[in-house]
Amino acid sequence: MKIYTNKKYSTIALYAAAVIALNVLLVLALFNIGEILDAAAGLLTVLNPVIWGIVIAFLINPIMMGTEEVLLRVFKKKKKDGEEEEPQQGGMILRGISVTVASIIFLGIVIGLVAVVVPELINSVMDIFNNASEIAGSVQKWINKVFRNYPAIETAATNILSDFNTDFSTIIERIQPMLENILTGAWGVVTVIKNFLLGFIVSIYMLCSKEKLLAQTKKLMLAIFKKKSCEKIMNVSGEANRIFSGFISGKIVDSLIIGLICFIGLTIMEMPYNIMISVLIGVTNIIPFFGPFIGAIPSALLILIIEPKRVILFLIFIFVLQQFDGNILGPKILGDSTGLPGFWVLISLLVMGGLFGFVGMVLAVPVFALAYSFTRSYVEQRLKKKKLPTSTEYYKKDVAHLYAKPPKREPMNAEQLAKLDIPSIDEVNEVLLEKAAKVQEEQ
Numbered sequence: 207m208k209i210y211t212n213k214k215y216s217t218i219a220l221y222a223a224a225v226i227a228l229n230v231l232l233v234l235a236l237f238n239i240g241e242i243l244d245a246a247a248g249l250l251t252v253l254n255p256v257i258w259g260i261v262i263a264f265l266i267n268p269i270m271m272g273t274e275e276v277l278l279r280v281f282k283k284k285k286k287d288g289e290e291e292e293p294q295q296g297g298m299i300l301r302g303i304s305v306t307v308a309s310i311i312f313l314g315i316v317i318g319l320v321a322v323v324v325p326e327l328i329n330s331v332m333d334i335f336n337n338a339s340e341i342a343g344s345v346q347k348w349i350n351k352v353f354r355n356y357p358a359i360e361t362a363a364t365n366i367l368s369d370f371n372t373d374f375s376t377i378i379e380r381i382q383p384m385l386e387n388i389l390t391g392a393w394g395v396v397t398v399i400k401n402f403l404l405g406f407i408v409s410i411y412m413l414c415s416k417e418k419l420l421a422q423t424k425k426l427m428l429a430i431f432k433k434k435s436c437e438k439i440m441n442v443s444g445e446a447n448r449i450f451s452g453f454i455s456g457k458i459v460d461s462l463i464i465g466l467i468c469f470i471g472l473t474i475m476e477m478p479y480n481i482m483i484s485v486l487i488g489v490t491n492i493i494p495f496f497g498p499f500i501g502a503i504p505s506a507l508l509i510l511i512i513e514p515k516r517v518i519l520f521l522i523f524i525f526v527l528q529q530f531d532g533n534i535l536g537p538k539i540l541g542d543s544t545g546l547p548g549f550w551v552l553i554s555l556l557v558m559g560g561l562f563g564f565v566g567m568v569l570a571v572p573v574f575a576l577a578y579s580f581t582r583s584y585v586e587q588r589l590k591k592k593k594l595p596t597s598t599e600y601y602k603k604d605v606a607h608l609y610a611k612p613p614k615r616e617p618m619n620a621e622q623l624a625k626l627d628i629p630s631i632d633e634v635n636e637v638l639l640e641k642a643a644k645v646q647e648e649q
Contacts, residue, residue, distance in 0.1 A: 254401045254405075255401050255404035255405050255408060256405070256408055257405070258401045258402060258404065258405025258406075258408070258409075259404070259405040259406070259407070259408025259409045259411075259412060260405075260408075260409075260412070261405070262312075262402075262405050262406055262408075262409040263408075263409035263412045263413050263416075264450075264451070264454075265312065265454075265455070265458075266305075266308050266309060266312050266409060266413060267413065267416075267451070268451065268455050269307075269308035269311055269312060270304045270305055270307075270308035270413055271304075273303075273304040273307045273308050274300060274301070274304040277300055277303060277304060278300070281300070301413075301414060302414065305410060305413045305414055308413075309406075309410060313406075322481070323481065323485050349363045349364060424436075424440070427439060427440075442576075442580065445576060445579060445580070446576050449572045449575050449576050449579070450572045450576075453571060453572045453575070454568075454572065456539045457492050457494075458492070459539055460491070460531065460535060460536055460539045461488045461489065461491040461492050462488065463535060463539075464487065464488055464491045464527065464531050464535070465484050465485060465487060465488020465489075465491070466484075466488075467527060467530075468483070468484040468487045468488065468524075468527060469481065469484035471523055471527070472484060472520075472523075475516070475519060475520075475523065477509065477513075477516060477520060478508075478509065478512045478513060479508060479509075479512075483505040483508070483509075486501045486504065486505055487501040487502070487505065487524070487527075488501075489501070491531065492568050493555070493567045493568060494551055494555065494570075494571050495551055495552060495555055496555055496559075496567070497567075498524060498527070498528040498531070502521065502524045505520070505524075506520060506521055506524075546571060546574055546575040546578055550574055550578060551570075551571055551574075553574070554570040554571055554573070554574035555567055555570045555571070557570070558570035558573065558574075
């Protein structure tokens with residue numbers, strides 16, 4: 207018996223089966239969401255070295271490209287006729303030298319920062335711990351002096367300060383849970399160092415074969431997706447690379463300069479714990495808008511405890527430094543790498559910071575800038591299809607005028623036609639000849 211099939215109904219049945227299977231998978235995923243999240247966390251743990259490698263390669267790449275450009279200028283080959291010929295861009299020797307130099311510079315910066323900053327941070331913390339009783343005494347004197355006319359506030363502040371007494375038994379009780387955290391943190395530091403070293407090795411391989419990896423990725427996309435989809439993905443990737451590389455690399459350089467200026471200024475003013483405060487200001491400066499305030503508040507509190515008279519001078523210095531960074535240094539280094547208006551910068555920091563903490567605040571501006579760029583392009587394309595203006599100025603008024611119908615045109619009557627002065631062909635030709643003659647004279 208021969209069975210006849212209908213392609214239309216077979217396709218409908220196939221789609222229905224796929225929808226049912228997808229719904230079943232979604233239900234199973236909802237009932238096992240905990241196990242799925244644990245599996246995803248385990249997968250991310252395994253992929254940590256690769257993620258570190260991508261981030262490190264992203265940071266080293268500008269240094270490598272700059273080094274490669276310099277080497278290209280130095281090792282130009284000359285033709286027989288005397289003209290210069292550049293060596294092949296992706297030469298293995300040239301790329302190897304560029305990666306080596308860039309890696310040494312990157313490692314030198316990281317090791318130098320760690321060697322200078324970490325011992326000073328440890329010394330600062332130990333100094334604060336050793337002088338806790340003196341600090342508490344000076345703070346108590348300051349409380350009594352400032353709030354002597356406000357006994358309620360003075361009593362409350364004294365009670366809060368008494369909770370942080372330096373009695374030996376109390377210190378022992380508080381150190382016991384801290385030791386467990388220190389051991390856990392030490393293991394975390396070992397894990398970070400391991401991931402950094404493995405990621406650094408991965409980044410070297412990625413940088414050496416960057417062009418080949420990109421070509422393989424394009425090849426894979428073209429094999430899987432349609433041509434238009436591939437073009438969209440490549441455009442998105444190129445725009446994301448432009449925004450992220452421009453912002454992050456520029457912001458790191460900007461923060462390093464601000465941290466160095468802060469250290470020089472605090473050293474001249476003889477502020478306490480100048481290295482620790484400069485590092486804190488430099489690191490938090492990576493966060494746009496809120497960064498200087500996030501770093502200045504704990505630093506000001508620390509100076510207020512140690513030397514209360516200098517806190518106003520410190521706040522003035524940080525305010526001037528922030529103005530210098532926001533109006534002069536930042537625009538010079540970053541330029542218009544994001545193109546994100548100030549309002550959306552604020553919104554992005556609030557949203558991403560609330561969801562992902564410090565990392566979210568660092569990546570908030572480039573992520574929102576990318577979304578803003580593609581949203582604007584999409585809106586402009588849709589407006590052009592509807593034959594509407596793309597400039598925002600047109601939409602500040604009531605949009606009803608954009609859809610207003612043009613006034614009706616009425617045909618001219620005989621009297622109006624008679625009043626029209628229509629030149630003859632000879633008159634028109636005469637005018638054109640005069641204009642041509644004037645143009646020849648001017649030439």
